[in-house]
Amino acid sequence: MALFKTFLIESQLKSLSSLELNQILQHCSKSKALQQGKQTHQQIIINGFHHDSFMATKLVQMYADCNNIIYAHQVFDELSQPNIFSWTAMLAFYSRNGMANECFTYYNEMKMNRVYPDEYVLPNVVRACTKLLCVETGLQIHKEAVVFGVDLNLQFCNSLIDMYSKCGDVVSARRVFDAMVERDLLSWNSLISAYVSSGFLALAVELFGFMRREGFEPDIVTWNTVMDAYCRMGQCDEASNVFRRIKEPNIISWTTLISGYSRIGKHEVTLSIFREMMSIGKVCADLDCLSSVLVSCRHVEGSNYGRELHAHGIKTVNSTAFYKSAGPALLVMYATRRRIQEMGNVFNCMDKSDVVTWTAMIHSLAHLGMAHSALTYFREMQILRIQSDQTTLSTVLPVCDLKTGKQVHAHIWRNGFTSVIAVYNALIHMYSKNGCNTIAYSVFVNMEGRDIVSWNAMIGGFGMNGFGQAALDLLQEMRHSGICPNSLTFTSVLSACSHSGLVDEGLQIFHKMSREFGFEPKTEHFACVVDLLARAGQLDDAVEFINRMPIKSDKCVWGAVLSASRAHQNVTTGVLAAENLVQLEPYNAGNYVTLSNMYVRAGRWEDAVRVRKQMDSINLVKPSGYSFIENGK
Template identity: 30%
Template sequence: MQPLLIKYRTYCSSIAISANCQIARYVRLGQIQDARRVFDQVPNKSIVSWNSIIAGYFQNNQPKEALLLFDKMPERNIVSWNGLISGFVKNRMVKEARKVFDQMPERNVVSWTTMVRGYVEEGLILEAESLFWQIPEKNVVSWTVMLGGLIQDGRVDEAQKLYDMMPVKDVVARTNMIAGYCQNGRLAEARELFDDMPRRNVISWTTMVTGYAQNQKVDVARKLFEVMPEKNEVSWTAMLMGYTQCGRIEEASEFFDVMPEKPVIACNAMILGFGQNREVDKARKIFDSMREKDDGTWSAMMKVYELKGSELETLNLFSLMQRQGLRPNFHSFVSVLSVCASLANLDHGRQVHAQLVRSKSDSDVYLSSVLITMYMKCGDLDKAKRVFDRFSHKDVVMWNSMITGLAQHGLGGEALQIFHEMCSLGIAADEVTFVGVLSACSYTGKVKQGKEIFESMNSKYLVEPRTEHYACMVDLLGRAGKVYEAMDLINKMPFEADAIIWGSLMGACRTHMNLDLAELAAKKLLELEPKNAGPYILLSNIYASKGRWADVAELRKNMMARKVSKSPGCSWIDVEKKVHMFTGGESMPHPEHSMIMKMLERLGGLLRESGYCPDGSFVLHDVDEEEKVQSLGHHSEKLAVAYGLLKVPEGMPIRVMKNLRVCGDCHSAIKLIAKVTGREIILRDANRFHHFKDGLCSCRDYW
């Protein structure tokens, strides 16, 4: 051959190689269009060019385009075929991968191993095992894939057996086995293997550190971390997360500050860590300082606001991220739906639902359970049921959402019906199920059924009753007026009663006018929650009614000394897609305050005509009679209802939310308001829903 020709050919192939390099580089950067542009311009495409661009489409989740190109290839080698299997596996299309595997002209150990890996990733461990044992010439990689599959399946003992059978064990195989032990808390065995390793690298070290960190041995993890010969950002992040997961946020924060590099994952973990401590500002500082954010960053920050109770900030962030063209992930959807639920912001909730449908996430069982809860808490029972009915395979979480939601709407019968349906389908009830079922019984006065279910929890359903369940039962008995029986249960229960239990007994005693038990419950509650105003006020009312003025004075002194304040009642209503807040007392008045006052006066007149008489015994302030009546007129729920009457178009239900339980006087008043105005009023309080219509409430005055 002529030297010039050789030179020319070398020149051509070097052009081709550099083109392939460029394609691969663009693929690595996720810039598939740029990769394609280069590919289209290469004059004499080699198999490598084709293989690279096809891999690129697979990596960018465009398997159709990848397959289209594969079909157009002038010739293919085994790498092309294996790339196709691998591409399908990466796109969770294991059936397609298998088809390719069955059709390909020849297979090597990579083809087999990729296919086994495909089954492992789908959790189809039986298929993986059967294929693995058919591999004609296994190598250390095939063995390791199978080992990883068994570990992922939680079968550590079998993994150990397989590990012992391996003819060659390299650092990757050993690290896999160490991780397997660690995930099952078998730290001693992990450490032994780690110490016996002939060679270690940064990943094996990190695996061992993570093992200690995830098993609450952060200090041991830190010691090992300190002596690591080489650290990368994953090692640092793993150590950081050891601290955040144990709730040791201060140490996490110190550690975070000295990290040489702060990868996105670490920042996200630190944001969530601060969230655990409700340190919004520190979390936000990291969030703002991050030049690169991923979807996890946004969902972490949303979660922080959600935990803090800053619902509006969560919603703001959710819309901000979308305005920046980012798609919300699973966790952001969960946060935003929870926030819609707690604000009972039905409009917004519906929009999020529409987005879920668009992003094809509406078939996710978990997300749909959150969606059901959202619709329930927004008072849209029909929509909740529709989401529920769409799923033929419901998990226990979804059943729980439905049962709890029905309970909150006072539909005890329907809740029990759903519960029995779930049991007959063989779905195992869990702790949450029983909180829902028992509170359904409680809210609807089903004392007998409630007791039966509670007593059979352990024997029939194999669920050990916990404090929450005892709380439901105390509530159930107390509401039904069986306060002594409730007291007996508290004495008999195997745990110390908590503030919720005493509070519920106290409430029952107030309703049923049992002053002796009320005093006992209030005193217990005071010990547990010295800053809770409820028991002070109740006690002072009791003492006053008995003329024990010295005790009243003593109580007042204590209240002042401990800086007790009543948690402010607050109600809100959605009008024209805007939330209008009302607080009962003296704080900032609504801009349309005078109109609302006029409405209240008019209502007052109408109510008096129909024989309404304000009931001062519900007022928690210890003021004199006249002031009491005045203050009742200003309770936040009444203000919100009045505003709703002014603004919500005729024929639409008025939906009001309140952060505390509805006051008894307001409850009577709203029943009458519904009657004299002919409007339907739906009030969601801290516990449940009240549907007011024609002078009646769905709770049948039992709440």
């Protein structure tokens, strides 16, 4: 404010001109210098310029720019006929500060005073529509812009694209974009971002290509948005290529790449990228970044990196904010490591008035199989009058026994969750798990709406309780309703056939997967067919099917064969299954014990001794509960 100081000194010698005072007000507006602006206001009064409408307008603009709406109002209200500049200053303040209703009120009052909007007013009003996600009002403003000849203005069009996209109307956003007579980088960035946030990821990448061909150079916002599109498509290596083209990646760039690899399960890569970011040291990890990395930490075995990140977060970020953002991820991470004490410590640091805190703890305990503790926390939550949300209820229902599950069902009725599909899906699973297929089916039938998870839950419920034909009938009903089955549907149906001995029906469904539905069977589907044949005693057919599989058999496949071999006392096939399990999991001591016992049953004593020696040679300890000698060998 050197200019202001110069004028203030000069004011002691002579009166300031209106031009000089205007210059000072402009500097105060740009630098948000409210105190100097007030002093200049005094000089205006002293010099007798306060009745000048031009100077009064400049004062309104200065106070609005400095975010002092009270003084802006006082000056504005003294104007006999506020001009478009005064109205613009007031509307900009309300729009900028998220006061959308006040912005609309002043906009309507401005028109009533026969002051018509221009290219500076309308973008502010449209941004207010965006704050309220009010597309109807935005559409009305768009029509008025056509009337007043502002509809092709660059800033107005950019604000329209942003408004339409955030209100979920990407088609209208694209229509505005295509009609623009000129575009800037913000225009392209806004539409690319709109496509990404609405899930039109391929279109976002395509538009990025058009932008480059039009001669626009991407900025950091463009690069980050395109990276996000690739990550959401699961093409994280493409996102990484984009990342390497950014001269100075910001924390959003790093976090986008980190969270992308975390989502597709490449957790070692996630940690590697984070370490690279920390070693470069140009950006600091924020809450979003730390939370994303913590998600990956729980999937990397033998790593203490999660605990190190926990300590790093406490040291570098506000403790309350850190636990609010990263607390749920920390709970799940410690649950994965079975560190109960650390879970309790994290929970105690989290906000107990937040339903997310309780839900995360219940989820972590459920993950550990500690159903009783999970239900205890749920009950304590009710005592403290923390209102459950749909995630809480969907999390607690799978660990409920029948009695508690019925109590939660009553809680759902009392608290108005009757139309929440996810909660009712969890209810179906709970009743099915507890053998109450009739009640589960009643819940299913009376649902106001169903999604693919609803059908899968009910089909799986029939299957786990031995009602294979009912599961097949429900699959047919599902197809007639227009819901297309997914991979889990077929897994549930095949499992239902397996548990009910419906071999021919199960094989028929398996072959229909690719012929009628266009699904390529995955490992779990092959495992279901093996289980189907093995349970029915068709062990030779099961082995032949394994040999014809286009994918490599895993432990689930041979585990099913081994279990059936024991049930049907087929030692030869059991030995084959156990031998394959040892090859698949060479450090699983239980497999060696099982194979040794199978050899004993087959009378192959030398092979049994060889397996025990092999186990000793790699220092494997016999797990508790296993015996090298089985009764009835």
